[in-house]
Amino acid sequence: MADTTTRPHCSVKPRTVRLLPSELPANRLELIRVLASKWVNGTVLHYFLTEGPEPQHQAVRDAFSEWKNLPIGLEFVEVTDRSESEVRVGFDQADGSWSYVGRDILGIGTTETTMNFGWDLTDDYGHTTALHEIGHTLGLPHEHQNPFAGIVWDEEKVYGYFGGAPNNWSRDQTFQNVLRKIDAGEVEGSNWDPNSVMEYWFPAGLIVQPAQYHGGLIPAGGLSATDKDWVKRFYPALPNVLPKLEPFQTRTLSLKPGEQADFRLEPSASRTYQIGTFGTADSVLVLFEDVNGELRYVAGDDDSGQQRNTSISAKLFQGRNYVVRVRIYWTGGSGQAAIMYW
Incomplete structure (x- = not known):
């Protein structure tokens, strides 16, 4: 595999902050924050592909199918009218690759895209990118921002690396996408998966601890076993026949x-x-x-x-x-x- 550590990275869009009463019990606040971005299982997400090369369109379709075929309970349907879509996929090569997270996309106007791909999706790195951005739409954050990962960064080297080509990020953009740790109350479980599709590729010298990643972190690419287990647990395949709810019966x-x-x-x-x-x-x-x-x-x-x-x-x-x-x-x-x- 080619050296992917010099390739550009996803820049996730800022999250919508849900204002909650401060007097709520800590466990209640934690559960709300963990689940706030997730869809009701069985939701049909309609996606619209803006103008772009057909191979890029097909790569996105293939990535949606790969998530669906695990199998999971969410449905993904391509539509040709953007007003009928919740997910609007752009292919602006000057805008990088990014996505809003989970149900935050419902607050984005129908004239705006909710996901963009800024580089070729037809190689292995591109395929992982497509899976990664769809993962954000399903409600997944960046894995390296997991507070349980135990990552200690050489912060100035991180700012230097992401501030240069090909990312050219501001310090705030680097902080928001790399260095900022997600609140522990927003994370399910306590394990870090360095091979997650939601993990970045990092070159040598950025990670101080764990020591085995001081020489760089290059995930295997694609969906990891933990990715598959998580999404099937949270969005399990649903039965074809549902129980009937009768009027006036609790x-x-x-x-x-x-x-x-x-x-x-x-x-x-x-x-x-x-x-x-x-x-x-x-x-x-x-x-x-x-x-x-x-x-x-x-x-x-x-x-x-x-x-x-x-x-x-x-x-x-x-x-x-x-x-x-x-x-x-x-x-x-x-x-x-x-x-x-x-």
């Missing part, structure tokens, strides 16, 4: 933090319905309509960190099929919650 949700319950709705009358959770848990609730076998987003609500429950009001139509998904952040004092629609 269903108990005995879920651990990060777990999810999924139900199908088959309304017997066309009218406005209320869908809501009950209890003290923090959760995100999302409603989809099944349109010719593809789930389309209808409405959603997130009550995390607030003294209320999730609630959706939407007109549902007789003869149409819907899916409602609820993911738990924090289980509350009772360890249980409930869902009903009426």
Whole structure:
């Protein structure tokens, strides 16, 4: 493999900071922050490819397929109308490679891209780049910023390296993408994976500790075993048939933090319905309509960190099929919650 340590690196976009009440218990704050960027499993992410060479387009399609085929519960569908997309992929060669993280893309206007590729994606490094940027869209941060990695940097050498060609980053950009450690409360688990697809390539001399990486860190490339295990644990493949949620019937949700319950709705009358959770848990609730076998987003609500429950009001139509998904952040004092629609 060619020396990839001299190649440019991904520059992730700044995260949207969720303001939370300071009086919340530490464990509740931690769970909300860990899960805030993640999608409800089963979400269909529609992606739009802006103008660019067809080989680059195909490389992005292949990377989406590789994530999907692990298999995971998220769906990825290419669309030809950017207004129908959540993910908008650019190929501006002067803008580097970058992506927003997770659900932050929902706050980006439809005229703007949410991911860009600034170099060729048809070689091994490019393939890993495509997987890496999609990883950000799934909610993954840079692996070397894991506070449990134990990395000690020669900071001035880091600033010097990334400040020069081909990255030409400012000191702030280098700090945000390399040196800044993610808050321990935002990280799942405590292990660092130096072969993660979310890890950078580093030349010799930048890492002081661990000592074995003083001569450089060059990941294997592609998805590591830990990457695959993580994404399949957080976005597991979903069953084809979901239990039916009947109107006015409460269903108990005995879920651990990060777990999810999924139900199908088959309304017997066309009218406005209320869908809501009950209890003290923090959760995100999302409603989809099944349109010719593809789930389309209808409405959603997130009550995390607030003294209320999730609630959706939407007109549902007789003869149409819907899916409602609820993911738990924090289980509350009772360890249980409930869902009903009426």
